[in-house]
Each structure stands twice: as structure tokens, then as C-alpha cells.
Amino acid sequence: MANKRKKVRLVLKTKVKIFFKEKIVSDPDIYLMGLSASLIANEAKPGQFIHIKCSKDNYPLLRRPLSIHRIDKEKGEIYILFQVVGEGTKLLAQKEVGDNLDVLGPIGNGFNIYPESKKIMIVGGGIGVAPLLALCEGSIRQEKEVRVLIGALKKELVIEEENFRNLGAKVDVATDDGSYQYKGLVTDLLERVIKEGWLADQIFACGPKPMLKKINEIALKANIDYQVSLEERMGCGIGACLGCVCKIKTKGKKEEKVKYEYKRVCVDGPIFEGSEVVWDD
Amino acid sequence: MANKRKKVRLVLKTKVKIFFKEKIVSDPDIYLMGLSASLIANEAKPGQFIHIKCSKDNYPLLRRPLSIHRIDKEKGEIYILFQVVGEGTKLLAQKEVGDNLDVLGPIGNGFNIYPESKKIMIVGGGIGVAPLLALCEGSIRQEKEVRVLIGALKKELVIEEENFRNLGAKVDVATDDGSYQYKGLVTDLLERVIKEGWLADQIFACGPKPMLKKINEIALKANIDYQVSLEERMGCGIGACLGCVCKIKTKGKKEEKVKYEYKRVCVDGPIFEGSEVVWDD
């Protein structure tokens, strides 16, 4: 409870100015956007997100959640990396440098990097890399040895590879069509890396659900601690509407019939232990 | 019927480009906008309007009717003059030169200048001058002697005075606060002009309902033919939804109980004989 209340108290509603905008991939369109948001940058930790009002009016009505892609506490800046999939992200992509955004944030629990961990494995699929760059930077600042595996459909859709590398991580890429580096799924690549004997103390992942689920099996088998960033349709983004839930196992409550409960992705997550997530759907 | 069908057949749905935009008055904000619309310009006559989709989405949903302010058939251009009063006109005011507008038009019957008329009196109140400049130009092209009376709250809100004058009309202005020329209502000014002996063959007016109603009494007394441009909330703008009606006397149908019927402002109007309008509301 206390823990949760603390999280809630850190959330801010602010207007932040767009100081940078670049289209880094076309069709699907993916944008990188820089926001002057000193208050948020100051509070933010890897794995958290901001909740953005993309329109001035009712169309779309609800905010849209986007992960914090990079955090620059010194400059008081954060970055978001987003793919245009519908009305909200389309409107967001139409905003220009100098425009203000109405955002809530930073929201969520964030990734938990254990002090004792030495080797960190980060796996991102598609736009799922969004929250992972900040995580990579954080891990390296804590002097972890970091490897990053990026999965994409094809070469053109591999994003942020260089940025991870520049942070000092070893980066490998898997493309479904083999148009770049390893041909196949990023999960196959992960298994290979493990087979080769590089055993991480923690695996962190974000991407399509099937990928996250598969990694859970791999992590379980290799018995590596695994944290995932989950997504769900959101309403409030602040824990009030119970709209964004996911199935989480209820540990130790043997007496109960149901073996899971619904937890809120927005404030109980978006980061969960892979082992506590009910993957069956 | 035939007459109406003809009108309908002339209406077009087209995309027109904004080639000119100027804010000519502030608070209330009034804009002058030029549209490259050769097809519409070609068909248009004074008193008609265009029906504009101000938003790309459902917000606002319906089109907004705006009078054709000026018609340049040679250049294939039309102008609109509009006041920002709500969401639709606000969005329209945000459009820039080069943007396209989705419009229906030209719509409506338009003013009817009789060949035999020698002297034309044009009275505009506030933004009501919008459809009257084209009318003034048309009258002068037909070598009528034209006088224009403009009514406004104060000096700053007197619009288009010079443009009427440049067309060759004699222009007088009435301001409620007397900050410019005649102090009082434009209807008082009209009565004075008539008293002074300048008797028009036709009076044309557009503006607030009370003004239009008062002019009707004046015209009746002086027994001058009088045409008004009416406004009503609109749906389709093409005569289909019956949303835009006004009360029009049913002449010669003595037997009926009701002495009026509902006519569509969009296609039966927006121009009506002052004498046929039921003013009591």
C-alpha cells in the first residue's frame, strides 16, 4: 500500500514542450520525439511511461500511454519513441517542435535492476525497444555487463541498434526474413546465446505478447529472473478506473478457487515478473 | 418544381484551395478568405452560399454554411467573409493558404435583381454584409444606382465600407455608439434616407433578425420591394433533411387553417421576400 501510494504521489500533470521530432522509420511510421520535461525527467526511472492527451477535444477522447524512451536528468529532457497505429498516435505525429503536450507522468513501477546482478540481457521486439534504451543506459551506469537482442521483421525496421551500442552494450539483431544479421525470431537468438553459455542474471523484455511468453519459457528453463513490460488498453493511467488490467498469479493464497487476480498495468505495472504473469491468453 | 430541380442540379461537391486569408477584425475575429473555385465561381450568383466541412473528423460533424462574399468568374475565385463564433468557424480560421476545403456549392436561390429596377438599397448589419458585396457588384454591373447602409456596434466593427465604395456605391454607416458617422441603428438611418426622398426600387438586407424585421416594416410602409437573406441551423444544405426551415406565408390558400408553411432556407432560400416571411418569432 505505502509503496503504491508513494508511486501515485510522484505522478505529475504538466505541459511539456516538444524540442525535437524525427521520423526514424516509414511505413509503419515511427517517430522519435524529445520533450523538455524537467519535472518528469527528474522523477522518471526506466520502464515508466507518460500518459498523453493527443487531441485538444473529444476526438480521440482518452489519453495514450507511451513509454519513456530516454531520460536525461541533467538537461531535464525525456524522449518518446512511438509507432503510428491509429488516431491518437497520428495526431501526436502531426505535432511540431515548439508545440506543448498535456501529459501525466512518470507513471508505473519501472524495471527493477538488482544490485547483485552482473549480467543483464535486454530483448526488444519491434516498437518494444521503446522502454529499453533507458533501461540499458541505467544498467550500464550501474556497471552491469549488458547484451541487447533486437527483433524485427526486416532490416528497415531495426530501430535504435546504434544507440544501444553507443551506450556500451553488445547488440545482436534477429530479422524474420534474415535481411539483417541472424535470420529468425529474436527468441531463437536468445536461446542460442544462452546455449552459447552467456547466462544473464536478469532478462528484461518488451514487445509482442507471443515473444514475451516464449521468453518466459526460456527464462524459466534457464532459471533466469525475468521482467516484462506489458501493454493494455488504458483509461485513466493512474490506477483509478481498473481498465488496464492483466492476469497475475495470486501466490500463496491456496484456499482461493481462482489462481490469478487482475492487476493494473498502469500502476501495479507496467513491469511484472514473467513468472507471475498468466500467459495462457 | 422545375425551378427547384434546376437549382439542385447546379450544386457541386468539390475541394477548393485557399489562396488568400486575412484577419480583418479582432474580437470578434472576422476573416476574409479567398478560394480558388472556378466551377463554383462560374455557377455562383449573389446571395448563394457554400457548405463547408470545417473538420476532417466528427468534431464538428456537420458542415457550416457561409455566404459567397465575392465572385470573380474571370479568375475563377470566390471569397468568404466569416466571424468566429464556435468550433467550426474556429477550425476554419485555423486553415492556412494552400489548404484545401471540402465544400458543397453554390447553394440557394440568390438575390433577384429586377431588370426594371433603377435604384437599389443594400442594408447590412454586422457580419450580415457578407453576401452583400457580391450583390452590390452585380447591381452596379447592371448599371443600377446603388446605396449601401452598413450598421455596426462601433467604428472598429465596420467592415467592407471601402470595398462597397470602390464598386461605385454610395456608402453610409450607422454605429450604435456613434463612434463613426451616423449614431444609432442602421434602420433609423434607412428611415432617414427614405424621408430625405431617396426611394429605392428594391431593398436587400442581411443581418440580425430584429434588423431584418424592422426593415420589413419600413419597406412595407414605403411600399418598396424587399428581399432578405435568412439564416438557420443547417444539416445537409441540399434540401434533403428539412432541418433549416423558416416560416413562410402560404399565399392564396385561404381554406387552410395555418397561414404559413415551413420552407427550407438552404434551397428554397436563403433569399426570401420580406413580405412573405412570418416575422412574429
Add this chain to the structure above:
Amino acid sequence: MIDKPNLEVEIAGIKLKNPVMTASGTFGYGEEFSPFIDLDKLGAMVLKGITLNPKMGNPPPRVIETPSGMLNAIGLQNVGVEALIKEKLSQLQKYHTPVIINISGDTIDEYIKIAKRLDEVSESKKIAGLEINISCPNVKKGGMLWGTNARSTYKVVNQIRKITKLPLIVKLSPNVTDIKEIAHSAEEAGADAISLINTLAGMAIDINSARPKLANIHGGLSGPAVKPVALWMVWQVYQTVKIPIIGIGGIMKAEDAIEFIIAGARAVQVGTANLVNPEAPIEVIEGIKEYLAEKQIDDINKLTGSLII
């Protein structure tokens, strides 16, 4: 590779070249739209609601805008059944699209008189069918009464059924507790098809004058705002009746129409969209074609009720 999927559907014995009709009251008497679209491309035309005698309708303002929707209180202004037959229907003879007449009455007797009269001229004037409006929320004595009660729905539909062989489409009001019950009694009474929804009763107030924005105080809500309500009712009715359903409510694009068809509609009607974009019905037809081709569905009829739950 399917590039020419079948769009033909049959509703109440009426063969439509495609499932897209125009909704009553939003398409005038048809002719109004001939400058914008080829009326022969439509699945069917449903004309403005008609009454026995001409109706003046309500005082203005009659239409106002609401978030993603509009309220209307036209009050069924129309030329009356005789003028409809003489003038309006004559104009439409040159077209090959089925014409459906939407009828309203204050009394059963009035419904019957209109239906009888239209039945008489159905051959000569090429009337494809009748849509019985038991749901227009704007006319105090009429519509509302019938459509919001299962027994009265049965009564009026059954009486009309007795006096005409014309295909009967019964148009339901959404302002009811249990749409299934009403739909069921319409079917029992002999309806050949059901169309829904009509408008939701609503109101808006001008806070500066403290007056209703509509002269009639309340009106009927339509447009995208009502689509979720309409879809849910169509799906419920699809579980209930065997006769075909015509889905109506907030259809602006093909995607909306497809939602209704998946929910159980055999055909759809485009309403408010006509007021915004007179080409909407044609765009919906084209969009449905593209969807079927893309999904490689060879027959639109296979889409009806294909919701996976």
C-alpha cells in the same frame, strides 16, 4: 483470388445489388442527391417518412450538433402520401434502385390507409416495400407509443400485414428496455425484416438563454455517437429473430457498415452521413468491396453474423 465478391443480398424478398441503403429522413425523396451520386448504384432508397396527410413539422431550430452526433426534431414534415405518389415517386421512375417507403401514423387506421394506398400503386410506381416507422421519437402521439411496447408493436404490424402483400420492414426504436422483446413481436406479427436503430431521445440546452437548443425541446440523437448502442442492439436482435436485420446508426464509413454486418445485419442504412457527405453511401459500398477482396470473402452474406465470441 477473389476480386469480384458478391454484394447482392435479399431483404424481405427485395433483391438488392448491394447491402447499402439510405436511411429515411436523411435522403429526402432521393432526387436531392442525384447531383452528387448515381442513384442506380445504391442498394435501395428509403424515402423521408410519409404520413397520410401533409405535415408541417416542428418550428426551427430543428437540428443542432452534439459531440460526434446531432439532434433532430423535424417533426415528420412531409408532403403526404398523395403528393408522394404523384410527384416524388414519379421522379424516381427512371431509376432502377428499389424504393422503400417509410410510413408513420398517429393511429392504426392511418397506418392502414397509407399502406393500402401505397399497395394500390405499388406496381405502377414501382414501390419495393414499406418500412414501418413505429419509433420516430419526435411526434408525441405517433411513433413512440407503438414502438416502445411489444403488444402495440404486434398490433400495428399485424394489421398492416393483413392488408398488403408488400414486403414489410419494421423499424425499431432504441428507447426501450428490451429490444429483443419488441423485435420478437414484430416478427410474430408478420414482419419480413427489421431495421434498427431509429434515433435515441436526447436534448441540449443553450446555457446563455437557458432555453432548449431545439424548439421542440427534445429530439432524436444520431450519428457516430450512437453507433455502439446500435451495434449492441443489432447483435441482441440477431440472437432473437430469424428474419433479416438492417443495421442503422452512425455509419459514416465502410468500416462502420462492416461492424454492423458482422454483428448480424444483412444490410445497412446510411443516415446522418448523407448530411455531411452526399457521396457517403457510394464510398461505403466501395469500401465494403475492398474489405471483402482483402479478406478474400466471396460473398457478403457470409459476413452476416460472423462475430467470433
Add this chain to the structure above:
Amino acid sequence: MIDKPNLEVEIAGIKLKNPVMTASGTFGYGEEFSPFIDLDKLGAMVLKGITLNPKMGNPPPRVIETPSGMLNAIGLQNVGVEALIKEKLSQLQKYHTPVIINISGDTIDEYIKIAKRLDEVSESKKIAGLEINISCPNVKKGGMLWGTNARSTYKVVNQIRKITKLPLIVKLSPNVTDIKEIAHSAEEAGADAISLINTLAGMAIDINSARPKLANIHGGLSGPAVKPVALWMVWQVYQTVKIPIIGIGGIMKAEDAIEFIIAGARAVQVGTANLVNPEAPIEVIEGIKEYLAEKQIDDINKLTGSLII
């Protein structure tokens, strides 16, 4: 010159410093909003709907967006009345804003047990009143049943009335044929106030998967899209009952709230707006103040039902 108009209103014997409450289910258990607004500025807080035992709620997706609105199918996930009392209410003791508990039940017995329990602790936990949800459209057995029938409405309200002195607000469902009838029986049964509307039943379909967008298939429509429907029902109920009315439905700004008050509402609830803008209720309060000052109305109570027709 009136610059400090009176905003105080009394609902069901509860004194509110202003007429703006938060709507159940959109404001969590209150604390969630303390980072954004001063809870002491609110007229009242209505907490997330509570049931006797904890409820898991529906599978996701639970919320999806519709034109100018949203559909939700939370399924009344809540901690149960005991945890509410122990944890949630304790957190709220430090605030001075009346707390109203929204209760739901699958059986009358359940309603009664919750009401009894809350009645017991009403002093110690500073419970200002109960809002009886007889209208939540997401729980199959619960809400819908009671709120869509006048007799069952009377029954449940009357039974609860008998076992508690707490102010009773009965929250009505809009998914009914005649809202006046339901409101009337609630009043007859001893309700101290009526709140409306709850959500309209609705549905949305993903045409690519041909599946419902909500795991629960259908959900409750809320937001600006429903405002016209809500306003019309408030105005109708205002003609029918003597007890105060709380207007709910699509209130995003002060202007919306003022429409409801003019239509007959003594107070209002801000719902979906909280999900979009956590500061919405405060902005609504400020906006109402400005309106009263501008219109030189010295008391908000004079605005209630001031519609000019």
C-alpha cells in the same frame, strides 16, 4: 455586484460545499487523485462500486474508445465491503469532503448486508450516504435486473430503506423505456435522491479479427456522446419526482454541468472526464462560479430547473 455566489447545495440531507461530485468507478477510492487535486475542494466523492465480497471483474480489454465516448466493462472489480472499510475509508478520514459509497448486489440480501455493514460503521468512518447502483450494465445478474423494472426497483430500494438511516441515492439506468416510471418508484420506495444516468449499453467490433473489442462483448457507453440522452432523462425525471436529482453523463466542462443543473439537477457527477483530466472536477467548480458571477446569480440553487420552455 455578486462576486461570491452561493455554491452550497443539500442532497438527501448531505450538505455539499458545491454541487460537483465524482462519479463512481471513475475516481477509484479517492486517494488516486490526491496527487492532482485537493480532495477537500470537491462537493462529494462517490467511490468505486462496492460489493459484499471482493470481485475479480472482467477479463481485458475492459475499456475502448468510441466517437466522443468510451465503452467500459470493468465488471465491478472491487475489494469488497470489508477491505473498503478497513483500508480505503481509513485513508479518507483526513479529508473533509462527504464520502458516498456506491453499492451493488446480485441479490436483495447482498444489498442489505452491505448497507447494514456500512450503516454500522457510518459514524466511525464518516460515511455521508449510499448510492444504490441498480443499473450497472456490466454484471449480468446484478444491476440490470433491478434498475430496468419499476417493481424490482421499488423492492430493493424499499428493503434497504428499512435497514438504514443513511441518506439513499438511487442511481438509475438509462437503458429503459420510461425513466419517469423507474424514478417514481424509487421515490415511492423512500429514496432521498436520484442520480442519473449510468452508462448506456453498447458494443464495438474489431473488423479485422471479427471479434468484439471488449472481452465482455458489450459494455457501458459514457462520455460526451451520451450527454444529450442524459440531459433529456434528467429533465423528464425533474418533471416527475420531488426529491433532488444528481445529473451525470458526459460532463467534461462547467458548461456541461450547467446544462444539467438548468435541466433540473441539484448536483452533478463528473465521470469519464476524470480519466482524461484528473483536474476536471475542480475546473468544473471554478467554471460554475464564473458563470454565476457573470450571470449575476447569487445562489446555484436558483439555477436548478430554470429551463425556459
